[in-house]
Amino acid sequence: MTKARIGVYGMGTMGRALALNIAEKGFPVAVSNRSTGDLPQVVEAAQGLAGDLSAHESIADFLAALERPRSILFMIPSGAPLDQMLADILPLLDKGDLVIDGGNADFNDTRRRSAELTAQGIDFIGMGVSGGEEGARHGPSIMVGGRAETYARIRDIVEAIAARYKGDPCAALLGPDGAGHFVKTVHNGIEYADMQMIAEVYGLLRDAMGWSPDRAAALFSRWNEGPLQSYLIEITGKVLAAADPETGQPMVDVILDRAGQKGTGRWTVIEALKLGQSASTIEAAVAARSWSSMKALRVLGQEQLALPSGPAIDLDDAVLEAALTAAKITAYAQGLSLLQAASEAFDWQIDLARVAEIWRAGCIIRSAILDDIAGAVRDGLPQGSLILAPRFRAPVLGGLPALRKVVAQASAGGVPVPALSGALSYLEVMRRARGTANLIQAQRDFFGAHGFERTDREGQGFHGPWGQGSGQGG
Numbered sequence: 380m381t382k383a384r385i386g387v388y389g390m391g392t393m394g395r396a397l398a399l400n401i402a403e404k405g406f407p408v409a410v411s412n413r414s415t416g417d418l419p420q421v422v423e424a425a426q427g428l429a430g431d432l433s434a435h436e437s438i439a440d441f442l443a444a445l446e447r448p449r450s451i452l453f454m455i456p457s458g459a460p461l462d463q464m465l466a467d468i469l470p471l472l473d474k475g476d477l478v479i480d481g482g483n484a485d486f487n488d489t490r491r492r493s494a495e496l497t498a499q500g501i502d503f504i505g506m507g508v509s510g511g512e513e514g515a516r517h518g519p520s521i522m523v524g525g526r527a528e529t530y531a532r533i534r535d536i537v538e539a540i541a542a543r544y545k546g547d548p549c550a551a552l553l554g555p556d557g558a559g560h561f562v563k564t565v566h567n568g569i570e571y572a573d574m575q576m577i578a579e580v581y582g583l584l585r586d587a588m589g590w591s592p593d594r595a596a597a598l599f600s601r602w603n604e605g606p607l608q609s610y611l612i613e614i615t616g617k618v619l620a621a622a623d624p625e626t627g628q629p630m631v632d633v634i635l636d637r638a639g640q641k642g643t644g645r646w647t648v649i650e651a652l653k654l655g656q657s658a659s660t661i662e663a664a665v666a667a668r669s670w671s672s673m674k675a676l677r678v679l680g681q682e683q684l685a686l687p688s689g690p691a692i693d694l695d696d697a698v699l700e701a702a703l704t705a706a707k708i709t710a711y712a713q714g715l716s717l718l719q720a721a722s723e724a725f726d727w728q729i730d731l732a733r734v735a736e737i738w739r740a741g742c743i744i745r746s747a748i749l750d751d752i753a754g755a756v757r758d759g760l761p762q763g764s765l766i767l768a769p770r771f772r773a774p775v776l777g778g779l780p781a782l783r784k785v786v787a788q789a790s791a792g793g794v795p796v797p798a799l800s801g802a803l804s805y806l807e808v809m810r811r812a813r814g815t816a817n818l819i820q821a822q823r824d825f826f827g828a829h830g831f832e833r834t835d836r837e838g839q840g841f842h843g844p845w846g847q848g849s850g851q852g853g
């Protein structure tokens with residue numbers, strides 16, 4: 380029997396779908412899993428596919444089925460379970476074998492694992508895979524981190540299984556070690572922001588304007604034909620139109636308002652802050668999920684902090700659409716700035732335009748806007764920021780008054796819109812050459828003699844005439 384080009388370990392939803400995708404593209408693939416009960420079903424599902432899929436109960440058999448040097452894709456949780464697995468399997472590997480982590484890993488772990496395995500002669504790739512089960516089975520977006528020579532070994536497989544945008548595979552090597560997983564993390568951060576901003580518009584329609592889910596569904600479906608066209612807008616329309624088969628109620632109305640989160644959004648915010656960045660739209664989205672989980676507090680809050688309702692909210696579709704578009708551009712701008720900062724800090728040399736290109740299909744944040752983003756990055760971003768890109772001037776400038784109107788009316792009416800507000804604050808700050816940090820600098824100098832720069836002279840370390848009681852001791 381021919382040896383498999385690649386092994387996939389971990390037959391959860393994503394691992395199984397990727398293995399079938401690989402087999403479908405004609406590559407012989409070996410699979411294994413910790414619990415072996417489901418393996419016959421995977422073999423069954425692979426019947427008739429172009430490539431052989433063999434399933435193996437023991438790790439030894441699994442490894443023996445692979446072409447040498449071996450390439451093993453792990454699709455298991457990327458924290459402690461992967462570390463344990465690597466510790467177990469390492470003695471069975473030979474120098475030159477390749478380990479690929481296809482999970483949602485913390486890029487810090489990826490850098491550590493990459494260094495540890497490379498030191499032992501084992502190649503390592505950290506590979507972010509986006510698109511959920513459907514994407515994994517029929518074409519995900521794949522963000523790869525590792526050495527170029529290593530990627531060359533599996534590039535044909537990766538590009539064959541990836542989604543395509545007008546024929547261009549949505550897969551790329553984005554840099555060494557943790558680059559792929561970092562980009563996937565930021566992808567998820569943008570995903571959080573995008574989802575939260577959509578949910579805030581839904582909240583305005585539902586709570587302030589009294590819209591039914593059906594009516595909102597129609598609006599989102601219509602928006603999916605315009606500048607907001609995206610997978611998330613599309614599924615929002617579908618979700619809002621769905622009925623609960625058990626009760627006949629709109630499905631969305633019987634779902635508890637407590638959002639889960641597995642960590643990638645939080646990691647985006649943590650890494651942004653570590654790099655001296657602030658992705659306010661993503662921060663707001665992560666915070667909103669945390670607040671959503673405080674259901675009991677919110678129930679009590681509704682009782683104890685009741686206020687008369689504010690002025691009626693009246694926002695037309697076009698205003699909401701323009702506001703959401705500007706906010707969405709802001710979320711992407713913040714995500715790209717973060718990627719640029721990380722690329723510089725870790726010397727990854729990430730091609731940001733390529734990132735936008737491989738997000739155009741297959742992944743959860745795929746949207747019409749990404750083709751323009753890729754073009755804008757290729758043209759060169761003024762001061763590195765998407766919000767100043769000539770091709771985004773019209774939606775940002777035109778969307779700003781709409782975003783102000785939405786946030787102002789929401790605030791007056793008592794409807795929370797943290798991510799939209801985060802986007803608005805960022806845009807307002809970035810369109811104001813003179814900020815207020817001169818006062819912050821004065822305060823810092825007053826209590827801590829930290830020094831400041833002056834507007835009228837070169838140099839640093841100037842102090843103010845604060846006198847007695849200041850940190851400078853008068």
Ligand code: 6PG
Binds near residue numbers: 567570644742
């Ligand atoms: C994707 C998704 C995927 C998954 C996230 C969701 O790109 O395919 O982002 O990775 O849905 O884990 O994360 P939360 O559970 O944190 O929402």
